Amino acid sequence: MLNKTLAELAKGLEQGxxxxxxxxxxYLERIKNEDSKYNSFITVTEELALQQATAADTSxxxxxxxxxxxxxxxxxxxxCTEGVRTSAGSKMLDNFISPYDATVVRKFNAAGTVTLGKTNMxxxxxxxxxxxSFYGPTRNPWDTDRVPGGxxxxxxAAIAAGLTPAATGTDTGGSIRQPAAFCNLTGLKPTYGRVSRYGMIAYASSLDQGGPMAHTAEDAAMMMNVMAGTDPLDSTSAERNVPDYTANLDAPLTGLKIGLPKEFFSARLDxxxxxxxxxxxxxYEALGATIKEVSLxxxxxxxxxxYIIAPAEASSNLSRFDGVRYGYRCEDPKDLEDMYKRTRGEGFGSEVKRRIMVGTYALSEGFYDAYYKKAQQIRRLIQQDFIRVLSEVDVIMGPTTPTPAFKLGEKTSDPVDMYMEDIFTLSLNLAGLPGMSIPxxxxxxxxxxxxxxxNYFAEEKLLNVAHKFQQATDWHTLKPAGL
Amino acid sequence: MALNRTDVEKIAHLARLQIDDNDVPEYAQNLSNILDLIGQMQNIDTSDIEPLAHPFDAVQRLRADKITELNQREHLQSVAPAVANGLFLVPKVIE
Structure with a gap:
């Protein structure tokens, strides 16, 4: 019964x-036996999972x-998952047992899903x-010397290794799409505001968006039916009706206009x-689509x-981690400032400290116009590019990443090298548009x-476009050797 | 743009981050590289462009002024490092 899609598993449950x-x-057994190779889970919630599964069977x-x-x-x-450690991959929250559920978690619980655990990040x-991650790197099941993306x-990694059929993710600059690409999965970053951010630990609030990761577009659509929607607890959640994302997966693609941005096929691309x-x-042409070269x-x-906007928002969001109300606190602080500084210095890892410092610098007196305002002006230029192109075509296609999964340690010495990995994914977050990655x-x-x-709120169309490809090809069914 | 030790120490202080002395040169180098990357923006003329803070230029939603939050003080303070009588404890700030 393992190695199946959510849709197949749903059928198996239904047919008894x-x-x-x-x-x-x-699944719990497989996680126990296999995850030492990948380190894909931070916490396995065995007891909770069995409780939820029993309740599901009763229901x-x-x-x-x-x-x-x-x-x-x-x-x-x-x-955030009530009663369960929610660490955000940080020493800062290693002792944080969340007192409440994120809206996404609450909605999945209400839909009767079973939570196997909390994944590394x-x-x-x-x-x-x-x-x-404070909990050590995760390894890519396709080649354990390589990263799974982030x-x-x-x-x-957990989905690719068959340790869970699907999982939630979040995407601030490519964090759903790039790991989906590296691990042969289907990942969807919805339109900004489509999925509630309540209880999703904030990184950059004007960019963060939760979404599904799974083997197929059909599975992602099933998850979107649960995740999407207005939430009074998130004032930036979109006040729009949620369609049934599974309803039009099979719609024909005849006449679909696809734009290929020439900038996505640059020298950087392998x-x-x-x-x-x-x-x-x-x-796609064989499926009835027409192709047009476009420019972004x-x-x-x-x-x-x-790398201005995200660190600036992060430096503000992460100021809440001060050792006062929850999370890590340093030993024997001699005064309040010492407590703040040592708590944050000891609790955060080096990449987090770097981004907080970049953001602090960009927002500091005298630099605001040159950095933050300038970045937001460029953000509008990027959005205008997309609006223009999406008035001419239905969808834009290109690579998710410039290279396939790289080796552990290959890009850790220079942060800028790592940042360039995101060149094809960042622009969507800046514009707030939805995007997918499919194998x-x-x-x-x-x-x-x-x-x-x-286009904005075109998730249903994206899932349809992805699903039709998956009906015509079998790339998404490939599994790492031995699985 | 190159940052020196003093710059890094000043930024770290503003962000209330303790940075190990030995790590300062590496931060200075990394942050300088990041600022060089960011510097590419300065070549673009954006004089007539309105900044974009939110993809939909949205404004804050309003709701009826009704109490919707329950008092969960004990529950929420259960994860605090130090509390007494419903208060969060921190090192003494007034002598």
């Missing part, structure tokens, strides 16, 4: 092939089951490799990957703009992701 308790036990027996009842999933350890979601790398992306685009001239500026081939045994970008 196995119970949720049996399914949950099988099914009473005839009350819905689409997700009894399906096991994992949550990125950035989503870059500390406070700041990273593109999962190497900045910051939702634990979720990605040539073998460029060929795979072009092959995927040809597949400010793409390269998304890196500097992002589209392999290079030297490593997965390659096709990025699909749509």
């Amino acid at each position: 092939e196995f119970s949720s308790v049996e399914l949950t036990q099988a 099914r027996a009473a005839g009350n089951a819905t689409a997700m009842t009894g399906l096991p999933i994992a949550h990125k350890d950035i989503f 870059d500390e406070f979601a700041m990273g593109s490799s999962n190497e900045s 910051s939702s790398g634990g979720s990605a 040539p073998a990957m460029a060929t795979l992306i072009q092959t995927a685009v040809k597949e 001239p400010n793409t390269a500026l998304s890196v500097p703009a992002y 589209c081939g392999m290079t030297n045994g490593l997965p390659v992701g096709l990025q699909i970008i749509g």
Whole structure:
């Protein structure tokens, strides 16, 4: 019963092939036996999972089951989970037992899913490799010498290794799409505001967005049906109706207009990957789509703009970690300032400290206009590029990443080198647009992701476009050797 | 743009971060590289461009002025490092 998609598992539960308790036990067993190779979970919530599975089976027996009842999933350890440690991958929150549920967690619980555990991540979601976690790096099941991507790398590795059929992730600059690409998964970053941020530990509030990670677009659609929606507890959540994301997955793509931004096929892009992306685009032509070259001239500026805006917001958001109300506190503080400084100096890892310092510098007296304001002006230029192009085409396609998964330690010496990894994903967060990554081939045994970008609130269209590709190809069904 | 030791120490103080003395040169180097990357923005003319703070230029939503929060003080303070009589304890600030 393992190695199936959520949709297949849902059918198995419905037809009584196995119970949720049996399914949950099988996954817990596999996590116990296999996760030492990947380090994809920070916390396994065995007791909670079995309780939820028992409740799901009872609910099914009473005839009350819905689409997700009894399906096991994992949550990125950035989503507050009541009664469970929620660490955000940081020493700062190593002792933090959340007193409440994030809205996303609450909604999944209400939908009857089973929480297998909390997945590893870059500390406070700041990273593109999962190497900045206080709990040690996560390894890519496709090649354990390589990173799974980040910051939702634990979720990605756990799914790719068959330790959970699906998981939640968050994406501030590519943190769902890039690990999905590196681990041969389907990941969706929804439109800013589509999924509530309440209880999702904040990194950069104007960019952060939660979303699903799974094997297929169909599974991602099932999860979006649970996750999306207005939340009175998040004033930035969008006040719009939520469609049934599974309803139009099979709609034909005849006449679909695809834009290929020439800036996404730049010298940075690995040539073998460029060929795979072009092959995927040809597949779409065979499905009835038409192709047009387009231009997003400010793409390269998304890196500097992002690395001002995100650290600036982070420096403000992370000021709450002061050792007073929750989380880590240093030993024997001699006064309040000593307590703040040592708590934060000891509690945060080096990448988090770097970003806090960049943000503090950018917002400090005399530099605001040159950095923060300038970055927000560039943010508008990037948004205008997308609005113009999306008035001419239905979706934009290109690579998710410039290279396949890199080796552990390969990009840790110079942060700028790591930041350039995000060049194709950052611009969507700045514009607030939805985007997906889906498997589209392999290079030297490593997965390659096709990025699909749509207009605001076009998640349903993106899932349809992704699903049709997955009906015509089998890249998404490939598993690492031995699984 | 190159930051020196004093710059890094000043920023770290503003952010209330204790940085180990031995780590300052590496931070200075990393932060200088990041500022060089960010410096690419300065070549772009943005004089007539309105800054974008939020993808939809949204404004804060309003709601009826009704009490919606329950008092959960004990529950929320259960994760605090030090409390007494419902108060969070910190090192003495007034002599």
